[in-house]
Amino acid sequence: MQKSLKRYFALFALPTILVFAVIFIIPFILGVYLSFTEFRTVTDASWIGLGNYIKAFSNQDFINALWFTVKFTVVSVITINVFAFLLAVLLTRGARGTHVFRTVFFMPNLIGGIVLGYIWLLILNGILMKFDVTLTFSATYGFWGLVILMNWQLIGYMMIIYIAGIQNVSKEIIEAAQIDGSTRFGILRNVTIPLVMPSITICLFLTLSNSFKLFDQNLALTAGAPSKETSMLALDIYNTFYGSVGWEGVGQAKAVVFFVLVALIALIQLAATRSKEVES
Amino acid sequence: MKKTIIRDTTLSILLFLLACLFLAPVLIVLMNSFKGKFYISDTPFRFPDQTTFIGLKNYTEGVAKTGFFNAFGMSLFITVGSVLIIVLLTAMTAWYITRVKSGFTKMIYYVFVFSMIVPFQMVMFTMTKTVNMLHLDNPVGILLIYLGFGSGLSVFLYSGFVKSIPLEIEEADLIDGCTPVQSFFLVVLPILKPIAITVAILNVMWVWNDYLLPLLVIGSEYRTIPIAIQYLKGGYGSIDMGAMMAMLVLAIVPIIIFYLFCQKYIIEGVVAGAVKG
Numbered sequence: 001m002q003k004s005l006k007r008y009f010a011l012f013a014l015p016t017i018l019v020f021a022v023i024f025i026i027p028f029i030l031g032v033y034l035s036f037t038e039f040r041t042v043t044d045a046s047w048i049g050l051g052n053y054i055k056a057f058s059n060q061d062f063i064n065a066l067w068f069t070v071k072f073t074v075v076s077v078i079t080i081n082v083f084a085f086l087l088a089v090l091l092t093r094g095a096r097g098t099h100v101f102r103t104v105f106f107m108p109n110l111i112g113g114i115v116l117g118y119i120w121l122l123i124l125n126g127i128l129m130k131f132d133v134t135l136t137f138s139a140t141y142g143f144w145g146l147v148i149l150m151n152w153q154l155i156g157y158m159m160i161i162y163i164a165g166i167q168n169v170s171k172e173i174i175e176a177a178q179i180d181g182s183t184r185f186g187i188l189r190n191v192t193i194p195l196v197m198p199s200i201t202i203c204l205f206l207t208l209s210n211s212f213k214l215f216d217q218n219l220a221l222t223a224g225a226p227s228k229e230t231s232m233l234a235l236d237i238y239n240t241f242y243g244s245v246g247w248e249g250v251g252q253a254k255a256v257v258f259f260v261l262v263a264l265i266a267l268i269q270l271a272a273t274r275s276k277e278v279e280s
Numbered sequence: 281m282k283k284t285i286i287r288d289t290t291l292s293i294l295l296f297l298l299a300c301l302f303l304a305p306v307l308i309v310l311m312n313s314f315k316g317k318f319y320i321s322d323t324p325f326r327f328p329d330q331t332t333f334i335g336l337k338n339y340t341e342g343v344a345k346t347g348f349f350n351a352f353g354m355s356l357f358i359t360v361g362s363v364l365i366i367v368l369l370t371a372m373t374a375w376y377i378t379r380v381k382s383g384f385t386k387m388i389y390y391v392f393v394f395s396m397i398v399p400f401q402m403v404m405f406t407m408t409k410t411v412n413m414l415h416l417d418n419p420v421g422i423l424l425i426y427l428g429f430g431s432g433l434s435v436f437l438y439s440g441f442v443k444s445i446p447l448e449i450e451e452a453d454l455i456d457g458c459t460p461v462q463s464f465f466l467v468v469l470p471i472l473k474p475i476a477i478t479v480a481i482l483n484v485m486w487v488w489n490d491y492l493l494p495l496l497v498i499g500s501e502y503r504t505i506p507i508a509i510q511y512l513k514g515g516y517g518s519i520d521m522g523a524m525m526a527m528l529v530l531a532i533v534p535i536i537i538f539y540l541f542c543q544k545y546i547i548e549g550v551v552a553g554a555v556k557g
Binding site for chain 1: 288291292294295296298299302303305306308309312320321322324325369370372373375376377379380381385388391392395397398399400401402403404405406407409410411414424425427428429431432435454459460461464485488489490491492505506509510513519521524525528531532535536538539543546547550551554555
């Protein structure tokens, strides 16, 4: 098999690898290199060492965006996963219409970030108007607005994954626990949760990276307003590149920091939750 | 017995209320799309009445303002085109790098996996400049760009699946005189169908809703639906709320139709994609 297939490299593997190299690998390497240079158009780069990184970290907008993103990610990851798990528990009780409810709860996930942002802009401003303010009045409103939006979008998605996990827990184990006299809550805590740990790993991973990398929703709902207080990292990087001339190098340095953070979070989280997974 | 009935009813009522809460935002947007633009921000939760109802005016104005149908055509072309390319080409690549074992294919596999955790902002600027230089900044070139960014997850999902196919099947083809090309299209591809559906669905959801990539690459000349909607937000943050509501409805309707028809595949695809990913 190997031998005869090997000759077909140009047909099977080359097209994708070539495109992947041009679109991803080269820009990635170029991006790392350019973060140590000053440039306007990529071809005019001159080496300046860590200058861009120093500028990035002394840039108040970036530090604000970093904290805003961290706070937002922590709050959304916790709320989304708690609500999604509870919904999944409710929907695996075999109540009537479960299928319809599942369909409804998942629906927001298919709607794109820009559209979601404007839907919630209408709703949240409508509610806030009763208190004579708007969403961009203070960063606190923008923060909770984004949290609500993210919950609405992702709860259904995570719920689907939790449902699949819960349905995989065998009936025998639950029955054995019942015979042993465990309470409902005891079963949930000591049997179901440890056994759905793989689902928890996936859901934490998806919510973490989706929240941390959020861009479209942020742009549509607040666009960073008031001033730049509700800008998250991705939006701040975008504005650094395209909002001001002469900051391309700093933008690229911010992007490298952003990438390192995303990679670290992903690796640490996967290692931490994987270690808690048990075999049934 | 009676206790369980009460409990089940309470559960159903609770779920019903939650479902209403999930549907409400979309229904409120729908309701407001028939109201005059100056009544929307002030009374978003009131039904249209004789003074506020303006029929389809928001729709006609919004479509004219944003060029919605062109944007819809562009979104459809890019989504269908790039997903077809991704589904076929990454399947071939994944089969090759899984079956031909060498240091090179192993390394390529890990680079594909690595690309999944790299945020778009990391390569946004350099990629845009690169594709400008290569003249890929047009509706056809963007299909290749999507192949580049979509290949990480797709190759990863396909590779996991290919590993589970017994090698004997392909070896038998070889003995029967099949070339690898025949073997791939006649035998392997049909086996890959379930994971191909997952790959297709995950990529459709991503490409259809993607905003930043098409904006940077072709945004100066062409609009996709998300770009057209964002375009309604003029300078200084002013928004024509009437046109906005109508365009949001037009953006959501195709997604809902797609969802209702392919619901089973979408939910299964998402679960399969997540579990493997």
